[in-house]
Amino acid sequence: MDWPLFAIFVVTAFAAGSTGAFFSPGTWYERLSKPVWTPPNWLFPMAWFVLYLSMAYAAMRIAISGHPEMSHALAIWGLQIVFNTLWSPVFFGLHRLFPALIVLFGMWASVLAMVIAFWRVDPVAGALVAPYLVWTSYAFALNFSIWRRNPGAAQMAGA
Amino acid sequence: MDWPLFAIFVVTAFAAGSTGAFFSPGTWYERLSKPVWTPPNWLFPMAWFVLYLSMAYAAMRIAISGHPEMSHALAIWGLQIVFNTLWSPVFFGLHRLFPALIVLFGMWASVLAMVIAFWRVDPVAGALVAPYLVWTSYAFALNFSIWRRNPGAAQMAGA
Numbered sequence: 001m002d003w004p005l006f007a008i009f010v011v012t013a014f015a016a017g018s019t020g021a022f023f024s025p026g027t028w029y030e031r032l033s034k035p036v037w038t039p040p041n042w043l044f045p046m047a048w049f050v051l052y053l054s055m056a057y058a059a060m061r062i063a064i065s066g067h068p069e070m071s072h073a074l075a076i077w078g079l080q081i082v083f084n085t086l087w088s089p090v091f092f093g094l095h096r097l098f099p100a101l102i103v104l105f106g107m108w109a110s111v112l113a114m115v116i117a118f119w120r121v122d123p124v125a126g127a128l129v130a131p132y133l134v135w136t137s138y139a140f141a142l143n144f145s146i147w148r149r150n151p152g153a154a155q156m157a158g159a
Numbered sequence: 160m161d162w163p164l165f166a167i168f169v170v171t172a173f174a175a176g177s178t179g180a181f182f183s184p185g186t187w188y189e190r191l192s193k194p195v196w197t198p199p200n201w202l203f204p205m206a207w208f209v210l211y212l213s214m215a216y217a218a219m220r221i222a223i224s225g226h227p228e229m230s231h232a233l234a235i236w237g238l239q240i241v242f243n244t245l246w247s248p249v250f251f252g253l254h255r256l257f258p259a260l261i262v263l264f265g266m267w268a269s270v271l272a273m274v275i276a277f278w279r280v281d282p283v284a285g286a287l288v289a290p291y292l293v294w295t296s297y298a299f300a301l302n303f304s305i306w307r308r309n310p311g312a313a314q315m316a317g318a
Contacts, residue, residue, distance in 0.1 A: 005231060015238070022245075022258070023252075081240075
């Protein structure tokens with residue numbers, strides 16, 4: 001356990017997650033047509049809290065591994081966390097469902113690459129970020145469904 | 160030169176920079192009271208293009224260095240690029256000048272830490288990200304000045 005490194009990754013993950021507080025679901029999101037399998041709003045912050053902590057701990061494990069592919073895995077960590085930061089402003093801030101879907105595809109692909117890269121360096125770290133891939137796949141399906149159901153979402157009123 | 164690693168860092172940097180396209184200066188920004196030393200709008204994308212390329216190349220140099228502090232330096236790279244992604248949505252998206260200033264302070268502090276960490280691993284990489292620290296200091300002063308000059312900015316009209 002390297003606490004200073006873990007602290008940097010935790011701050012990074014929660015700085016990314018702060019977009020969820022800056023750009024939160026409001027009346028606009030409430031009014032969207034959503035599929036029946038949409039999770040309740042309270043589930044999102046809980047899920048993200050667990051996912052951010054586990055991805056930060058996994059990144060710390062990679063960073064202290066000394067494995068030859070460590071740098072590559074850490075580079076992909078940086079890529080996925082930028083897409084993660086980007087999604088909420090585009091979806092909840094701009095109300096642009098299709099660009100948000102593109103961002104989420106980039107996030108999904110980079111999370112998949114991260115799971116593989118982490119797994120190769122340290123299977124425990126790989127397993128720790130696997131639920132993040134499941135959640136991102138689910139979020140992608142949800143964003144896709146909401147995009148298909150709401151062709152006029154960008155012009156809809158509401159904060 | 161490790162092209163795949165460089166490509167990951169370039170995509171990460173320009174994904175962060177895409178917030179500048181998603182959340183660009185519009186009529187709201189035009190109407191703000193700004194100091195005389197505000198740069199012209201065209202300078203920002205040019206400056207960022209150079210800064211993103213140089214920070215990506217510097218990160219690649221760090222990632223292939225094999226230096227004992229390499230992981231620490233790459234972790235700080237991830238932290239600063241998340242703050243970088245966050246600023247435009249808060250400033251141009253939410254029009255919230257003081258929260259944007261807080262984000263920019265986090266970005267400035269993490270860029271300073273990155274310059275130091277990169278310098279210790281590889282002085283060339285440290286020198287390559289030094290202009291980014293200068294630019295971020297300037298941006299902080301500009302955000303601070305605009306915040307002091309525009310107490311009602313969040314309620315001002317304009318996109």
